[in-house]
Amino acid sequence: KAGVTQTPRYLIKTRGQQVTLSCSPISGHRSVSWYQQTPGQGLQFLFEYFSETQRNKGNFPGRFSGRQFSNSRSEMNVSTLELGDSALYLCASSLEGRTSSYNEQFFGPGTRLTVL
Amino acid sequence: GQNIDQPTEMTATEGAIVQINCTYQTSGFNGLFWYQQHAGEAPTFLSYNVLDGLEEKGRFSSFLSRSKGYSYLLLKELQMKDSASYLCAVRDLLGGADGLTFGKGTHLIIQP
Numbered sequence: 001k002a003g004v005t006q007t008p009r010y011l012i013k014t015r016g017q018q019v020t021l022s023c024s025p026i027s028g029h030r031s032v033s034w035y036q037q038t039p040g041q042g043l044q045f046l047f048e049y050f051s052e053t054q055r056n057k058g059n060f061p062g063r064f065s066g067r068q069f070s071n072s073r074s075e076m077n078v079s080t081l082e083l084g085d086s087a088l089y090l091c092a093s094s095l096e097g098r099t100s101s102y103n104e105q106f107f108g109p110g111t112r113l114t115v116l
Numbered sequence: 117g118q119n120i121d122q123p124t125e126m127t128a129t130e131g132a133i134v135q136i137n138c139t140y141q142t143s144g145f146n147g148l149f150w151y152q153q154h155a156g157e158a159p160t161f162l163s164y165n166v167l168d169g170l171e172e173k174g175r176f177s178s179f180l181s182r183s184k185g186y187s188y189l190l191l192k193e194l195q196m197k198d199s200a201s202y203l204c205a206v207r208d209l210l211g212g213a214d215g216l217t218f219g220k221g222t223h224l225i226i227q228p
Contacts, residue, residue, distance in 0.1 A: 004158075033216075035218075041220070042203075042218055042219065042220035042221055043159070043203065043205075043218035043221075044218070045216065045217060045218075090158060090159070104149075104161050104164065105149075105216065106161070107151075107158035107159050107160070108158060109157070109158050110158055
């Protein structure tokens with residue numbers, strides 16, 4: 001079974017631009033979560049999608065948004081990029097949703113975003 | 117909100133045992149995860165605790181005390197490949213379904 005895939009793996013943008021990152025979950029997984037990882041803050045939760053609906057959102061500004069498609073693939077978008085947005089963006093998929101008492105998340109390899 | 121604390125860095129010797137502690141404060145605890153992350157790679161799942169007690173899986177064990185808001189990850193017979201960051205993460209049912217809150221990770225260095 002293929003793992004979580006993310007594209008692109010590396011990206012360089014300049015301040016003020018916008019970027020879209022893509023995540024394909026493991027086949028059959030319906031929940032996709034996005035995280036930002038930086039050396040200073042560690043892994044921070046951005047948002048989670050389940051059945052095309054955003055179910056939970058972390059403490060990030062509105063410049064960060066996402067969506068999920070009917071095939072569970074997800075995209076996240078960052079508008080008006082700032083230098084501080086440079087980070088590793090990780091997506092994780094899991095099988096079920098809220099009613100599952102145990103729900104391991106499988107992480108993709110991440111997209112390394114550099115903002116110049 | 118949630119607060120998760122774990123040591124920033126630890127050093128241990130090959131063949132030895134190391135214990136990585138994690139303390140947390142959360143309002144709707146619904147499970148604690150440990151992940152391993154090698155430099156430049158994605159985190160990989162190690163263990164999950166939702167009830168008090170010890171969960172053993174090969175060389176790795178994880179312990180949870182919900183009343184104390186405390187967990188530890190125990191690594192035995194350390195190998196050089198165990199050099200990595202170890203992330204403690206808490207799942208808060210009140211905050212949502214699958215958005216975990218992670219600690220900043222413990223960087224474990226294994227010396228020969």
